[in-house]
Amino acid sequence: MSAGLALWRLAAGAAAPLLPLHLRRRARFGKEIAARLGERRGEGAARPPGRVLWLHAASVGETLSVIPLLEALATRAPDLTLLVTTGTVTAAGVLAQRLPGGLGGRLLHRFVPLDVPRWVTRFLDGWRPDCAVLVESELWPNLIAAVTARGVPLALVNARFSARSARRWRLLAPGLGRRLLGAFRLVTAQSAADAERLRALGAAEVLTPGNLKDAAPPLPADVAALTALRGAIGDRPVLLAASTQPGEEAIIAAAHRLLAIGHPGLLTIIVPRHPERGAAIAVDMAPLPVARRAAGALPGPETAIYLADTLGELGLFYRLARVCLVGGSLVPHGGQNPREPARLGCPILLGPHTHNFEEPVARLLAAGGATRTAADPVALAAAAGGVLSNPNRGRAMANAAAAALAAEAGLPDRLAGLLIGLLPGAGPGDGPMDGATPPATGPA
Known part of the structure; x- marks a missing residue:
């Protein structure tokens, strides 16, 4: 056992007596489900007969990205049970909402045990x-x-490894990093840069078949809710600020005031990344007229800011907006996922801070599917106004964004073939299908 792993095991064991209290506290704030806290201690197993593939997707973004992969796995291996663990309640909710009906009892969800x-x-x-x-x-x-000690085949898929994370591992635990990454029989990375960093830390071989997030389906929208919102909004121009972080709403409100001068009737929809901030954001928006979705309100004729402080409804608002700002990019948060508006034909504005999604941002900017704005109200108003005033420009941006992400449609099936090939008893019908070999079958 390496010194790094021994120290980690010692620290985790020492912290274990305090963790139940930590979990109960999280449950009080809705970050855990009280009745399922045992799962965080590894309890609650109900293993079915047959082969079981366990897939862990920590949070919402990872969970959304693997739903097409789960479908492909189920199609390729009809006898396979899929055990999916998540680390957050919101991810579990997203999985329940988006899970294809055909998977039925073949997919089981549990919360991942703490380490x-x-x-x-x-x-x-x-x-x-x-x-x-x-x-x-x-x-x-x-x-x-x-x-690894049990000899269970282990894969790391859609790996994302930032330059900052790589530096941290190299400085703090280089030996532990090599040991951990060397345990994987299959590693696929989101980009060539991620692959290079993973190999430098100790991964023996890294494939780059593509990014699962590029292959995710469009965010869904409830038809009745969409109809009601369209009726309430009418033909008003709509600016959407999606998945905003603290510090961004004030910039957006100031930009709204500037934009409204040239775009009468402008409605700005703000969807905070954390809906529980809704009440505080509404207070900060004063004196602009605000309607809150969490309170059951629809935007009225006088509403300037519609605060969509609910969970899992972003697909509604991308379908309503004429232009959107991808949140987390006006402040040094690093930005949220720009692929979501791209799939729904919504022209994209990005602030200066997009390091969380370097590769898709670069691709969208190069294709003309997104545009940058500085992190101030004047620049944001000018960028949004340029799209609102020119519908042809908005359509061209949307078409370019969709084309930039079109290449990864077959990735879930290709990756499912590689994973099934790791399972014991993989037969002639398992593994990559004829003619469906992944585009990268060796190191990037």
């Missing part, structure tokens, strides 16, 4: 997965060590 050795052991003893798949950057040392 305490005996809790991880209890989880693995109960579920006995035939293959384990981690998504993006979930490198939990005790979990990976325990899976």
Whole structure:
């Protein structure tokens, strides 16, 4: 055992007595489900007979990205049970909402155990997965060590490894990084840059078949809710600020005031990344007339700001907007996912801070599917006004964005073939289909 892993195991064991209190506190704030806290200790296994593939997607973004992969796995291996773990309540809710009906009882959800050795052991003893798949950057040392010790094939898919994370691993735990990444039989990265950083840290071979987030389906929208909103908004021009972070709403409100001069009837929809901030944001918007969706309101004729402080409805607002700002990009948060508006034909504005999504942002900007704005009201108003005043420009941006993301449609099926090939008992019908070999079958 490496010194880094030994220290981590010691620290996790020492923290374990305090973690139940931490979990109960999180449950009080809605960040855990009280009745399911046992799952965080590895309890609640109900393993069915047959082969079980375990896939862990930590949060909402990862969960959304793997839904097409889950469908492809179920199609390729009809006998396979899919155990999906998440680390957040919101991710679990998204999975329940978006799960294709055809998967039915073949997919089971649990919350992932915290990285305490005996809790991880209890989880693995109960579920006995035939293959384990981690998504993006979930490198939990005790979990990976325990899976490896059992000889369970381990894959890291759609891996994302920022330059900052790579520096941190190199400085703090280079030996542990090599040990963890060396445990994976399959590693696929979102981009060539991610692959290079993973190999430098110790991954033996990294494939770059594409980014699952490029292949995710468009965000859904409830038809009745969409009809009601369209009726309430009418032909008013709509600016959407999607998944905003603290500090952005004030800039957006000031930009609204400037834009409204040249665009009478302008409605600005603000969707905060964390809906629980809704009440505070509404106060900060004064004296602009605000309607809150969490209170059941629709935008009225006098509404200037419609505060969509609900969860899981962003697909509605991308369909209503003539232009959108991708939130988290006006402040040094790093930006949210620009692929979501691109799939729904909504012209995209990006602030200066987009390092969370460097590769798709670069691709969208190069294709003309998005445009930059500085992080101030005058610049934001000018960028949004340029699209609102020129519908042809907005359509051209939307078409360019959609084309920039079109290449990854077959990725979930290709990746499913690679994962099924890791399962014990993989037969002639498993693995990549004829004519569907991944575009990258070696190191990037």
